[in-house]
Amino acid sequence: MKHIFSKQNRALLRELVRTDFKLRYQGSVLGYVWSLLRPLLMFVIMYVVFVKFIKVNFGIPHSAVYLLIGIVLWNFFNEMTVQSLGSIVGRGDLIRKIRIPRWMIVFSSSVAALINLGLNLVIVAIFMVADHVAVTETLPLILLILLEVYLFALGISLFLAAAFVKYRDVGYIWEVLMQAGFYLTPILYPLSQITNVAIQKILMLNPMAQALQDARYTVVSHQTPTIYRLFEGGYYLFIPFIIVVFVLIAGLLYFKKEAKYFAENI
Amino acid sequence: MDAPNDTNDIAIKVDHVTKTFKLPHDKQTSIKGLLIGLLRGGKRTFENQIALKDVSFDVKKGDFFAIVGRNGSGKSTMLKMLAGIYEPNKGGIQVNGKLTPFIELGVGFNHDLSGRENVFLNGALLGFNRKEMEGMYDDIVEFAELERFMDQKLKNYSSGMQVRLAFSIAIRAQSDMLLLDEVLAVGDAAFQQKCFDYFEELKRQNKTVVFVSHDMGAVQRFCNRAVYIKNGILLHDGTPGEVADMYTLDNMESMQANEEKQSKKQKDDGPKLPKDFSLTTKVAEQTAEKLVLDVNYKSKTTKDDPMYVAFSVIRDGASIAEMTTPLDLKLTGDGHLTYTLDLSLFNAGSYEIPTILCLQSSRKLVALSKHKNRFIIKGNDPIRGASMRLPDTWQQK
Numbered sequence: 078m079k080h081i082f083s084k085q086n087r088a089l090l091r092e093l094v095r096t097d098f099k100l101r102y103q104g105s106v107l108g109y110v111w112s113l114l115r116p117l118l119m120f121v122i123m124y125v126v127f128v129k130f131i132k133v134n135f136g137i138p139h140s141a142v143y144l145l146i147g148i149v150l151w152n153f154f155n156e157m158t159v160q161s162l163g164s165i166v167g168r169g170d171l172i173r174k175i176r177i178p179r180w181m182i183v184f185s186s187s188v189a190a191l192i193n194l195g196l197n198l199v200i201v202a203i204f205m206v207a208d209h210v211a212v213t214e215t216l217p218l219i220l221l222i223l224l225e226v227y228l229f230a231l232g233i234s235l236f237l238a239a240a241f242v243k244y245r246d247v248g249y250i251w252e253v254l255m256q257a258g259f260y261l262t263p264i265l266y267p268l269s270q271i272t273n274v275a276i277q278k279i280l281m282l283n284p285m286a287q288a289l290q291d292a293r294y295t296v297v298s299h300q301t302p303t304i305y306r307l308f309e310g311g312y313y314l315f316i317p318f319i320i321v322v323f324v325l326i327a328g329l330l331y332f333k334k335e336a337k338y339f340a341e342n343i
Numbered sequence: 344m345d346a347p348n349d350t351n352d353i354a355i356k357v358d359h360v361t362k363t364f365k366l367p368h369d370k371q372t373s374i375k376g377l378l379i380g381l382l383r384g385g386k387r388t389f390e391n392q393i394a395l396k397d398v399s400f401d402v403k404k405g406d407f408f409a410i411v412g413r414n415g416s417g418k419s420t421m422l423k424m425l426a427g428i429y430e431p432n433k434g435g436i437q438v439n440g441k442l443t444p445f446i447e448l449g450v451g452f453n454h455d456l457s458g459r460e461n462v463f464l465n466g467a468l469l470g471f472n473r474k475e476m477e478g479m480y481d482d483i484v485e486f487a488e489l490e491r492f493m494d495q496k497l498k499n500y501s502s503g504m505q506v507r508l509a510f511s512i513a514i515r516a517q518s519d520m521l522l523l524d525e526v527l528a529v530g531d532a533a534f535q536q537k538c539f540d541y542f543e544e545l546k547r548q549n550k551t552v553v554f555v556s557h558d559m560g561a562v563q564r565f566c567n568r569a570v571y572i573k574n575g576i577l578l579h580d581g582t583p584g585e586v587a588d589m590y591t592l593d594n595m596e597s598m599q600a601n602e603e604k605q606s607k608k609q610k611d612d613g614p615k616l617p618k619d620f621s622l623t624t625k626v627a628e629q630t631a632e633k634l635v636l637d638v639n640y641k642s643k644t645t646k647d648d649p650m651y652v653a654f655s656v657i658r659d660g661a662s663i664a665e666m667t668t669p670l671d672l673k674l675t676g677d678g679h680l681t682y683t684l685d686l687s688l689f690n691a692g693s694y695e696i697p698t699i700l701c702l703q704s705s706r707k708l709v710a711l712s713k714h715k716n717r718f719i720i721k722g723n724d725p726i727r728g729a730s731m732r733l734p735d736t737w738q739q740k
Binding site: 084085087088089091092093095096099100103170171172173174175176177244246247250337338340341 | 364374375423426427428429430444445446447450451453455456460463464466467468470471472473
């Protein structure tokens with residue numbers, strides 16, 4: 078554990094993330110501004126379509142912020158897993174020629190995604206102030222929720238990155254799964270839209286749905302239907318957390334097992 | 344455990360290491376392929392390529408250690424396992440001390456970043472943080488002689504410039520043991536001299552170096568020990584001179600084999616020679632002092648149309664000497680000659696003697712021997728690098 082954050086690893090992480098960002102915005106006039114502008118524009122489109130045209134009714138005030146939080150969290154999850162998936166293969170030149178901790182490469186992708194999440198949360202904060210959202214005492218809990226989402230995404234990322242080295246189909250499969258996940262998670266619609274309570278309960282077992290609703294609860298409105306309210310204290314409400322822990326451990330173990338052979342399999 | 348002093352001076356211990364690569368006949372990188380494979384009874388056909396077989400050796404602290412072998416012999420695989428990039432299938436590698444993690448220069452260089460940014464990225468891969476790199480930055484740039492180019496993108500660098508930059512960073516790596524793979528393959532004479540100076544410096548500092556190269560000159564100049572690997576098997580562990588000789592011999596054998604194949608193939612498309620003539624020369628005897636060639640010629644010529652045999656001695660593709668049979672020795676019809684060459688005139692190296700048969704009247708080439716008559720002068724002569732020495736006498740007064 079001690080040398081996970083050794084001087085060398087920290088320096089390497091910094092340079093890998095820095096390079097990532099530099100290359101991403103290379104040749105564009107606005108440069109880093111895009112990392113703020115892109116989510117902002119995406120959000121404006123979704124807001125106009127879903128809040129103004131389709132008039133999705135979340136049944137609470139501040140539905141713009143409500144929608145925004147969902148999109149931001151999902152985007153983070155999507156970006157982190159997709160970027161990590163190709164990270165090992167994408168850095169094949171390093172893997173084949175130098176001994177650096179393999180997990181560093183996935184980790185640096187995840188940090189890049191975290192930085193983007195931070196920028197997006199700044200936009201959320203701006204909207205919250207503009208929309209006069211009343212901050213409640215539950216706000217600090219958002220950090221725990223973000224941690225949960227991060228660990229869930231990290232477990233999946235490690236698994237995907239290692240599997241992608243052997244099977245390139247993983248990329249396409251994950252794309253489809255993410256599409257399905259986007260609609261199975263109550264991001265663009267309120268959970269109450271689903272009239273069947275059993276289905277509501279099943280949907281909420283997904284850690285992303287649980288985390289998303291919790292985030293909305295802590296930040297925007299205590300009227301948000303959460304898994305605790307849905308299961309009314311039954312033990313089922315622990316299932317999303319068990320899934321997160323399981324995915325993280327399984328991802329770590331699989332990655333550790335495969336990492337030895339990355340250099341020859343890429 | 345009983346003799347701690349013995350184990351302490353060993354830097355790297357390679358213990359019965361075997362490495363095989365599983366090469367699927369049709370590389371399955373898709374799940375569909377996997378499923379089809381399973382439907383066929385799970386029998387995917389693999390080729391187990393043995394890259395290294397039961398290799399053991401020790402590198403002592405302060406050794407300048409060469410791993411020599413022909414292309415595909417497994418030496419780079421060995422180096423990658425030493426670096427920890429590959430895992431051995433069997434056996435183990437113990438490393439005593441800090442080892443450089445890279446085996447090639449300029450790992451992670453990105454062509455879309457500037458020279459400056461690449462210095463920091465490459466430095467981080469070697470374990471330096473930004474602050475340390477800033478301290479070394481000016482020295483690195485100066486050593487690479489690239490002051491004017493540092494803000495340009497790497498893709499605008501020539502390959503020589505890239506290597507210079509990479510080398511300047513790499514030599515900052517602070518470890519007790521270095522792994523070097525073919526550093527000398529690129530770069531001009533001035534760069535090679537820099538490399539050599541650096542090697543001398545490493546030797547003075549008593550660093551342990553494992554060196555993979557095809558340059559037997561450098562191997563003999565710097566290394567104190569060498570191993571020879573052929574087809575994944577360690578054939579010899581000894582002095583650089585012995586290993587360099589094995590390498591040269593091995594190369595020659597395969598060149599000869601290739602040549603025979605070629606000459607069989609090229610029977611039709613060689614130079615058009617008259618069919619009535621033939622010439623064969625073979626090495627009849629080689630000792631340290633002399634080389635005897637057997638020369639046989641066949642023709643239908645008569646006294647009016649004599650011939651001569653010409654020899655040239657070739658080293659590294661360049662002719663360094665030419666001889667002919669004396670012109671008053673008018674060769675006609677069929678005949679057999681022996682030719683003796685005084686080998687004491689040659690310095691160490693590998694030579695060949697192609698022979699041809701010509702008509703004296705028109706100097707026209709009428710036949711050439713299939714055999715190139717290779718010979719090697721063994722030895723390790725760091726002083727006399729040229730091919731030949733002239734007969735001379737010295738007197739001390």
